[in-house]
């Protein structure tokens with residue numbers, strides 16, 4: 130079975146697409162068969178990063194049943210061995226169009242894709258589709274920049290993902306909890322209290338689910354002057370959400386990245402000795418070390 134990695138962030142424009150495309154390629158260079166899936170609900174652009182302007186088929190074709198299998202949408206990318214791409218289309222996923230049954234089918238097919246690693250670019254934001262796509266993975270990568278608003282948005286994103294994880298756990302067992310899925314909870318303690326009211330054994334089970342939720346953090350666009358304190362973010366998440374966030378690596382802000390986007394080439398190919406490419410290599414190694 131393929132290992133699924135999801136990449137998300139609280140705020141847009143922090144580098145998820147750039148990081149996912151480069152990681153996908155780096156993992157193929159380490160012998161893995163990789164499928165990069167663009168589930169960004171706001172702005173799907175993975176195909177553009179690879180210079181694929183007219184994909185033969187997109188996720189919309191699958192969602193609209195023009196293709197029976199998601200595997201048939203996964204297309205090779207010009208010249209890259211062992212890499213396939215499932216191009217996204219922002220519109221379909223953003224609208225309420227994505228009914229429950231369609232989402233279930235998409236998730237089922239994702240899990241059955243024929244590859245070693247599936248990277249899912251979830252996009253930004255805390256819409257419940259984004260949370261569900263983030264959570265479906267085996268490993269969860271989150272991205273932030275040192276910008277305080279980005280860090281705050283990331284904290285909020287992880288917290289809401291943790292809440293969603295607990296609620297989904299109970300929704301599967303209990304119709305009352307199922308109804309809670311639509312309720313807006315602001316904190317984990319509120320959720321635990323609600324869960325405890327419907328189910329006595331609920332609280333320890335929920336706490337265990339929170340402990341098992343183990344997202345990773347990639348800090349992008351780091352400059353010598355950035356003052357982000359990841360330890361503080363980690364301890365806040367531990368204290369208020371009960372979740373461990375592990376720092377997977379930091380990527381410096383470097384002009385080679387913008388250049389690579391303009392050239393439609395991943396930076397690890399365009400400029401493999403640039404500081405950004407070296408940091409991405411290190412992150413790919415750190416990631417594989419967790420397998």
Ligand SMILES: Nc1ncnc2c1ncn2[C@@H]1O[C@H](COP(=O)(O)OP(=O)(O)O)[C@@H](O)[C@H]1O
Pocket residue numbers: 138140141142143144145146147148349350351380381382383384386387390405
């Ligand atoms: N490490 C970096 N150094 C310099 N520019 C970067 C870096 N990471 C991302 N960028 C710039 O930010 C832009 C947005 O990145 P993108 O991956 O599309 O963000 P997201 O997918 O999170 O919305 C890129 O087009 C690139 O120009």
Ligand SMILES: [Mg+2]
Pocket residue numbers: 145146147169172174252
């Ligand atoms: Mg993106």
